[in-house]
Amino acid sequence: MDKRQITLKDIAKELGLSPSTVSRALRNHPAISKETKGLVQNYALKHKYKPNTLALQLRTNRNNTIGVIVPEIVHYFFSTVLAGIQEEAEKGNYNLIICHSNENYEREVKSVETLLDARVCGILASQSKTTEEFSHFQDIVDNDVHLVFFDRICTGINTDKVVIDDYAGAYHAVEYLINSGCKQVAFLGSNPHLPIANNRRMGYEDALRKHNIPINKALMQVCDTVELAREIVPSMLKADTAPDAFFCINDEVAAHCLQIIKSTGFRVPQDISVCGFTNSDITEVTDPTLTSVDQHGFEMGKTAARLLINRIEGKEVKKGIVSKVIKTDLVVRNSTR
Numbered sequence: 001m002d003k004r005q006i007t008l009k010d011i012a013k014e015l016g017l018s019p020s021t022v023s024r025a026l027r028n029h030p031a032i033s034k035e036t037k038g039l040v041q042n043y044a045l046k047h048k049y050k051p052n053t054l055a056l057q058l059r060t061n062r063n064n065t066i067g068v069i070v071p072e073i074v075h076y077f078f079s080t081v082l083a084g085i086q087e088e089a090e091k092g093n094y095n096l097i098i099c100h101s102n103e104n105y106e107r108e109v110k111s112v113e114t115l116l117d118a119r120v121c122g123i124l125a126s127q128s129k130t131t132e133e134f135s136h137f138q139d140i141v142d143n144d145v146h147l148v149f150f151d152r153i154c155t156g157i158n159t160d161k162v163v164i165d166d167y168a169g170a171y172h173a174v175e176y177l178i179n180s181g182c183k184q185v186a187f188l189g190s191n192p193h194l195p196i197a198n199n200r201r202m203g204y205e206d207a208l209r210k211h212n213i214p215i216n217k218a219l220m221q222v223c224d225t226v227e228l229a230r231e232i233v234p235s236m237l238k239a240d241t242a243p244d245a246f247f248c249i250n251d252e253v254a255a256h257c258l259q260i261i262k263s264t265g266f267r268v269p270q271d272i273s274v275c276g277f278t279n280s281d282i283t284e285v286t287d288p289t290l291t292s293v294d295q296h297g298f299e300m301g302k303t304a305a306r307l308l309i310n311r312i313e314g315k316e317v318k319k320g321i322v323s324k325v326i327k328t329d330l331v332v333r334n335s336t337r
Helices: 008-015 021-026 034-046 051-058 076-091 107-116 135-142 166-181 197-212 228-239 250-261 297-312
Strands: 064-071 095-100 122-125 146-150 162-163 183-188 220-222 245-248 271-278 292-296 324-328 328-330
Touching: 008 021, 021 034, 021 107, 021 271, 064 076, 064 107, 064 228, 064 297, 076 095, 076 220, 076 297, 095 107, 107 122, 107 135, 122 135, 122 324, 146 297, 162 166, 162 297, 166 183, 166 197, 166 245, 166 271, 166 292, 183 197, 183 228, 220 228, 228 250, 245 250, 250 271, 297 324, 324 328
Parallel strands: 064 095, 064 122, 122 146, 146 162, 162 324, 183 220, 183 245, 245 271, 271 292
Antiparallel strands: 292 328
């Protein structure tokens, strides 16, 4: 049995009509009689006809597809960003092609090539943490395809961006830890070439400076994965000047940091406080529940998608770079004093 999808030409042949008449009937064109419209539409419904969206876009010279490149899909923050992007795209009747770089530079380059080959009308991108060369992103701009970076941005590409106020989020979180009595606040950060990592580090350092606490490089480590946390946190706890608080680059690291601290015999938060960054679902199921900085990923996704759509449709006419900043909130739970 032939399982292939029927085409517009198949309908025309079966009903003894021209393909153009079938096409017009399916679009409810006023030049087609009510009887013919009913005949065609009922047949299309019965045989589950689906229009060829790509072919239609090529004929009309209008592509309603937006490409999205994310480093991770299962990550809570990026999944909420994608939800925001999808909601805004659906409002504007845009389709999405989502590419997952898996924090891999080569896959990211291939994703750009795939989206350009698909003739998308715009791309939303958050770079992988292994990316240090950006010519593939410049290719997007050079091909006159609209590009908006979100969260992890490339400062060398002259295009729009939507970012979290990482500096303020880190600053207020660390100041809260200091005001609660912590004096040896450790910072578990990320790769220093990422702007978000540097902004959070600067927020951390400035909060210490404000309260006249010396910056101790031994308390600052690149530790942005669970595997690194299992290696680094125990050694920090054994140091002569052990931390009395950990400010972590993300909630996954913070949750495992909390677990390691407890397994070593320390109490959280009585002995050591722990604060994460994202405000993901995991914050409610740790013991104790985890204080975290809310990044408002859904809002970021909506904002980035709307900015891109406005560029595509000519509603955003500002010359040069448009930068939008999403404010953060500290959500205090039981892992801090």
